[in-house]
Amino acid sequence: MSLVNVGAPVIYWFRSDMRLQDNPAWTRACAMGRPVIAVTFAPVLSAREVAWGIPGLSPSRKAWWAATVQELRRELDALGVSLLVLRGGAMEDLVRLCETSGAVALVCEEIAAPYEEAQLSSLRASGMVVHSVWQSTLFKAEDLPFSVTNLPGVFTRFRNEVERAKVPFRTPLPAPVNVSGYDLTSDTVTFVEDFADGEDASKFVADSRSAFQWRSGSFDANDEVLHLDEVRAGSAGGHAYLRSYLESSRVAQYKATRNGLTGMAYSSKWSPWLALGAVSAPEMMAALKAHERNHGATDGSYWLWFELLWRDYFRWLHLQYGVGLYRPKGLLEAPMSERVPHHRRSFTLWTEGRTGCDLVDAGMRELACSGYLSNRMRQVVASFLIYELGCDWRAGAAWFESQLLDFDVYSNQGNWLYIAGLGTDPRGGRRFNIAKQTADHDPDGAYRALWSTGS
Numbered sequence: 001m002s003l004v005n006v007g008a009p010v011i012y013w014f015r016s017d018m019r020l021q022d023n024p025a026w027t028r029a030c031a032m033g034r035p036v037i038a039v040t041f042a043p044v045l046s047a048r049e050v051a052w053g054i055p056g057l058s059p060s061r062k063a064w065w066a067a068t069v070q071e072l073r074r075e076l077d078a079l080g081v082s083l084l085v086l087r088g089g090a091m092e093d094l095v096r097l098c099e100t101s102g103a104v105a106l107v108c109e110e111i112a113a114p115y116e117e118a119q120l121s122s123l124r125a126s127g128m129v130v131h132s133v134w135q136s137t138l139f140k141a142e143d144l145p146f147s148v149t150n151l152p153g154v155f156t157r158f159r160n161e162v163e164r165a166k167v168p169f170r171t172p173l174p175a176p177v178n179v180s181g182y183d184l185t186s187d188t189v190t191f192v193e194d195f196a197d198g199e200d201a202s203k204f205v206a207d208s209r210s211a212f213q214w215r216s217g218s219f220d221a222n223d224e225v226l227h228l229d230e231v232r233a234g235s236a237g238g239h240a241y242l243r244s245y246l247e248s249s250r251v252a253q254y255k256a257t258r259n260g261l262t263g264m265a266y267s268s269k270w271s272p273w274l275a276l277g278a279v280s281a282p283e284m285m286a287a288l289k290a291h292e293r294n295h296g297a298t299d300g301s302y303w304l305w306f307e308l309l310w311r312d313y314f315r316w317l318h319l320q321y322g323v324g325l326y327r328p329k330g331l332l333e334a335p336m337s338e339r340v341p342h343h344r345r346s347f348t349l350w351t352e353g354r355t356g357c358d359l360v361d362a363g364m365r366e367l368a369c370s371g372y373l374s375n376r377m378r379q380v381v382a383s384f385l386i387y388e389l390g391c392d393w394r395a396g397a398a399w400f401e402s403q404l405l406d407f408d409v410y411s412n413q414g415n416w417l418y419i420a421g422l423g424t425d426p427r428g429g430r431r432f433n434i435a436k437q438t439a440d441h442d443p444d445g446a447y448r449a450l451w452s453t454g455s
């Protein structure tokens with residue numbers, strides 16, 4: 001006969017899903033009817049970045065993360081659950097936490113990227129029971145008109161098939177209400193450090209030139225409308241922004257403006273909340289559909305759906321190809337020994353915004369100073385690194401990972417691979433003509449002037 005400790009807790013690890021509502025993994029943990037220990041890890045350099053000697057994470061990335069965690073912590077506190085912030089990405093700390101608390105299992109979001117999967121494998125290898133839940137896509141795998149191991153090779157076919165089959169996006173879930181916290185003994189928490197010292201978001205001030213203007217502090221629910229040009233981290237801030245954005249004329253204009261370079265208005269700026277999961281993609285879609293019912297569909301509202309499909313596509317690609325997307329030659333049939341050229345010095349100059357190409361240098365300064373970059377400039381600087389400087393695309397992806405406040409492993413790897421021409425698209429890579437990009441997108445030099453200096 002086995003003895004079951006009914007008071008034993010379950011550990012919930014918040015990864016890129018920093019929200020309580022529409023979080024199937026969190027809902028599953030709460031449904032176990034056990035007290036919950038909530039943990040997260042402060043971001044540190046991943047193995048992908050360490051491999052390229054990247055010195056550290058940008059202040060913007062750390063601050064947006066800290067501001068998001070502060071909001072999550074506030075929401076959990078209201079439920080009587082404290083959030084432990086562990087440092088260093090060390091899985092041993094989770095194992096220790098499990099052993100000292102007698103936790104029956106750990107529940108978390110599944111992330112289908114090699115480094116993130118290795119984290120769960122090491123927990124399982126230590127004997128921990130780990131339940132991971134695939135949940136960051138718009139759709140459920142079983143609703144797709146093809147199996148995830150047989151994905152259409154190009155995005156347009158993926159989109160056409162999804163649209164033809166009218167695949168429903170996952171219905172957002174409410175936040176669970178029956179949740180209780182677990183009292184940790186002081187022995188258990190001695191190895192837990194708080195993030196408040198190093199990455200205090202309240203001291204962070206966004207660069208006034210940044211295309212993503214945010215402020216620390218909670219969204220005040222008494223404010224009916226969030227100021228669209230100055231936003232807040234966390235679920236409440238994200239939902240307030242989403243509501244205000246969808247009430248504005250920006251949606252209808254999105255298709256025409258989305259290739260802009262400066263200011264908050266040219267694109268949706270949904271990615272910072274999506275990346276940390278403060279708002280889920282199905283929640284964004286539900287709000288977008290409600291907007292279309294109330295105000296009518298436009299080219300802009302359709303194009304936002306189109307872009308969210310790109311986000312999904314890179315996620316499904318990861319499920320299909322996994323580690324293949326991280327090889328030097330990506331999915332190309334090439335011997336593993338075949339090297340991708342890389343020039344360390346050129347890479348460093350690129351990261352510092354000192355390549356001598358005005359447009360690229362402006363983009364790299366914007367990235368370093370603000371943690372954000374328009375989609376157009378992400379494409380331009382990525383193409384320049386790969387095709388003009390002859391550097392390894394994976395180094396560029398790692399630099400973006402360290403800098404972007406909206407870093408998302410799937411979208412980042414997928415887009416870099418796409419520009420390098422090493423993914424599924426048979427048309428090869430995307431080499432951008434810099435003179436043409438400059439003439440088309442910065443004809444008067446306003447963008448280059450804005451970012452002619454660093455901070």
Ligand SMILES: Cc1cc2nc3c(=O)[nH]c(=O)nc-3n(C[C@H](O)[C@H](O)[C@H](O)COP(=O)(O)OP(=O)(O)OC[C@H]3O[C@@H](n4cnc5c(N)ncnc54)[C@H](O)[C@@H]3O)c2cc1C
Pocket residue numbers: 258267268269270271272274275304307308310311312314373374375376378379382400404406407408409411412413415416419
């Ligand atoms: C080299 C490169 C690296 C990138 N790295 C990231 C990353 O780490 N994190 C990230 O979120 N996006 C990444 N992107 C995709 C895209 O640039 C950003 O999602 C977008 O610029 C975010 O701003 P927005 O929310 O205003 O986008 P909008 O143009 O308003 O689009 C709405 C949403 O659609 C999705 N989306 C739009 N374009 C893409 C795309 N090309 N691929 C996948 N999803 C897309 C995003 O979720 C975005 O929030 C990268 C693109 C390139 C070219």
